[in-house]
Amino acid sequence: xxxxxxxxxxxxxxxxxxxxxxxxxxxxxxxxxxxxxxxxxxxxxxxxxxxxxxxxxxxxxxxxxxxxxxxxxxxxxxxxxxxxxxxxxxxxxxxxxxxxxxxxxxxxxxxxxxxxxxxxxxxxxxxxxxxxxxxxxxxxxxxxxxxxxxxxxxxxxxxxxxxxxxxxxxxxxxxxxxxxxxxxxxxxxxxxxxxxxxxxxxxxxxxxxxxxxxxxxxxxxxxxxxxxxxxxxxxxxxxxxxxxxxxxxxxxxxx
Numbered sequence: 001x002x003x004x005x006x007x008x009x010x011x012x013x014x015x016x017x018x019x020x021x022x023x024x025x026x027x028x029x030x031x032x033x034x035x036x037x038x039x040x041x042x043x044x045x046x047x048x049x050x051x052x053x054x055x056x057x058x059x060x061x062x063x064x065x066x067x068x069x070x071x072x073x074x075x076x077x078x079x080x081x082x083x084x085x086x087x088x089x090x091x092x093x094x095x096x097x098x099x100x101x102x103x104x105x106x107x108x109x110x111x112x113x114x115x116x117x118x119x120x121x122x123x124x125x126x127x128x129x130x131x132x133x134x135x136x137x138x139x140x141x142x143x144x145x146x147x148x149x150x151x152x153x154x155x156x157x158x159x160x161x162x163x164x165x166x167x168x169x170x171x172x173x174x175x176x177x178x179x180x181x182x183x184x185x186x187x188x189x190x191x192x193x194x195x196x197x198x199x200x201x202x203x204x205x206x207x208x209x210x211x212x213x214x215x216x217x218x219x220x221x222x223x224x225x226x227x228x229x230x231x232x233x234x235x236x237x238x239x240x241x242x243x244x245x246x247x248x249x250x251x252x253x254x255x
Contacts, residue, residue, distance in 0.1 A: 069252075076248045083242075084185070085111045085142025106133075111142035118148070127152055139232045141241065143183055147192065150176035154196060157203045170200055170209065171218055178222025179229070184243040 069077075081087045094102065094116040102120075105113035118133025131152060137145025153176060155161065155169035174193055181189035197209045210218070230241055 073248045073252075076246050077252065080246050080249050083141070084183075085115070085137065085144040091115065106136070109140050111137045111140040111145065114140070115142065115144055115148070135229075138179075138229050139236070140238070141233075143180060143185060143188075146176055146180045146183065150180070150192070150196075155200070157200065163204070166200075167209075167214075170197070171214060172221070174210075174218045175221035175225060178218055179225045182222060182226050182243070183241060184245040 078087070082090055091112050094105075094112050097105070097113070097116070099117065099120065102113045102117040106117060114133045114137045118130045118137070121133060122130035131149070134145050134148040134152065138149065150173045153169060154173035155166040157166065159166075161169070173196060177189045177193035177196075180192075201207070201209050226241075233239065233241065
């Protein structure tokens with residue numbers, strides 16, 4: 001239960017942060033599942049014991065544009081956020097839908113519905129029941145789905161897991177942030193991953209978290225995740241991922 005409330009707080013906090021980035025400038029549930037045979041996840045018991053160490057972003061992490069954004073620029077950023085599954089206002093509307101309404105929208109490929117129904121599954125049944133919804137979000141193009149999976153696979157530094165197991169979970173979560181970067185948003189991917197890794201280093205009093213071999217594994221695992229999720233898109237006739245990020249968004253983050 002503590003795991004659920006922590007994750008729920010994290011999702012809400014991440015949504016508020018995403019909203020501030022861009023806008024401070026101006027009745028029966030049907031089972032829904034997704035089979036991704038080639039995507040490797042931690043064992044169910046491992047997932048239940050994990051927790052993200054992301055809490056909030058440090059003030060210096062936000063790098064907004066130095067000038068006031070134009071209405072056109074704001075509109076472009078807003079549209080990109082909607083297309084990439086990061087629009088908090090869009091997501092809020094789904095909170096009022098019934099489980100059946102959400103399930104119907106999920107069947108139509110609506111990744112906002114996938115996210116909200118996944119969070120409800122998290123509350124009622126636990127992480128293992130929520131994971132398929134996050135996976136499906138990723139397949140349908142949601143970047144929020146990637147951060148959700150990164151949270152689900154991230155370590156709880158205060159659990160009873162061994163240091164080796166904690167590190168494996170950290171590497172798996174980092175691989176999901178590698179996937180996030182490959183999908184176009186390198187700034188946010190680095191920001192979230194660095195926050196998690198810094199907490200790990202501080203907890204174990206380490207100068208560095210990963211060896212060169214670890215970094216190579218994370219790189220390859222991120223590419224493996226990308227290829228597997230894209231293969232699922234192609235099976236559904238959705239085509240390859242669209243990783244294009246508008247110039248206005250890159251300029252906003254100083255990339």
